[in-house]
Amino acid sequence: MSFLNLSYEIMPGLLKGAVVTLELTVCSISLGFILGVALALGRLYGKRPVSLFCTGYIEFFRGTPLLVQLLILYYGLPPYGIRLSSFVAGILGLGLNSAAYQAEYFRGAIQSVSQGEIMAARAIGMSRFKAIVNIILPQMFRIVIPSWSNELIYTLKYSSVAYMIGAPELMAQAKFIAAENFRYFEVFLVVAFIYLIAVVILSRILSVLEKRVRIPGLQMAQ
Amino acid sequence: MLIDQPVILRVENIHKNYGKEKVLEDISFEVKRGETKVIIGPSGTGKSTLLRCINQLTTPDSGTVWLDGIDITNSGSDINQVRQSIGMVFQDFNLFSHLSALDNVRLGLLKVKKMDKRKASQEAMTQLVRVGLEDKAASYPAELSGGQQQRVSIARALAMGPKLMLFDEPTSALDPELIGEVLAVMKDLAKSGMTMVVVSHELGFARSVCDEIIFIEKGVIVEQGSPAVLFGNPRHQRTREFLSKINELYGETGKK
């Protein structure tokens, strides 16, 4: 059977997995986004215990392997009465992990917002909270886009480890198909292409977004 | 008559240390409604710290700041209310870089004063007209010259309807040819009756609009008096020396 014919034949199965991969990626990057913003703000502006907790969280999740985190969530929790489906455990694991990395990107972006602007905001009577919401966050989201798009791509690719806990994502499907037809090389070549296409599309979307929100006059700052 | 003008700002015995360094030592002065005071002094002498102590961006270690008869030194969360009536203009403008000129001026009206959008836009536009920048309303800070940015920042402060304006070396980050346009706006403001405390070494400006010059060195007020007295016949040798030094350095740009 030719490569094209084979690709055509295995495509439906792989695409089913690709959809799950995409779902995993979108859900976990979103979870990581919300948590990441909170962690970055908590680390920078929280009272001491909050700030310490956020720092500890970030260090823990960046300092231990993603796979270990996933295995703990999936196999480690049931004895304590918490039973997660492989899909949910996958989203949680990827999301909690990504939150730590995103928090650091957000922190870097926040720290590059000018202190003088914060002072100017306070000087017209804004509370600290309002200054964060109206001055810091809008600038942070713009500054962070390039590094954040890396994180998105990593998450998409690392979502493949969810196959280790049996989530029916792209890698799991591929392994399943290849185990039946023994065409490992071709199957995984197609899988690599599917990832590549997804990555290219996502980075295009983000670079369009980056251009659309660019602040006029600040060409390629930073 | 000056004596009948009510005192808007009274600064009483302000002390401020950073670590062991005494930055401000027992600073006291008063500003009456409509007056313009110019503060001069060498670099690192505490001028910026003094201005920040007035609107409590920096908390003084001791001493009291009275605004319109109210002690604002320990006003807790009411400080956000108080700061609306004290406009501040910074050396490096500090415009919100992600917002257009109009939005820079409008933001405080919307988010702090909770004005509705139409009224806020009108008010912001009025202030931009006042500083001569109505045609730049849609421009972003990075698209404006330094002089234009500083005028937007003056408009941003004025929009809040302040009783008092603080200027911290508003022209010292500007190219010489842009200084005049900012000083012109400030002179108009002084003449329109705004109460102003200005840290600046633009002696031409001081000579033409200010009521009193305060010379600070190493955290203490060395001498204060009318421009005529300080320029003509200062009591202290140090004042004379310093004035002639800045005269050399800055000349008298803005003197018209």
Ligand SMILES: Nc1ncnc2c1ncn2[C@@H]1O[C@H](COP(=O)(O)OP(=O)(O)OP(=O)(O)O)[C@@H](O)[C@H]1O
């Ligand atoms: N936040 C701070 N922490 C520690 N030291 C500070 C702080 N702010 C100011 N200082 C110190 O206080 C002194 C006075 O600073 P300040 O900026 O008020 O001087 P200045 O008169 O405005 O000087 P310049 O003319 O250079 O603007 C300086 O020695 C400065 O190093």
Ligand SMILES: [Mg+2]
């Ligand atoms: Mg200063």
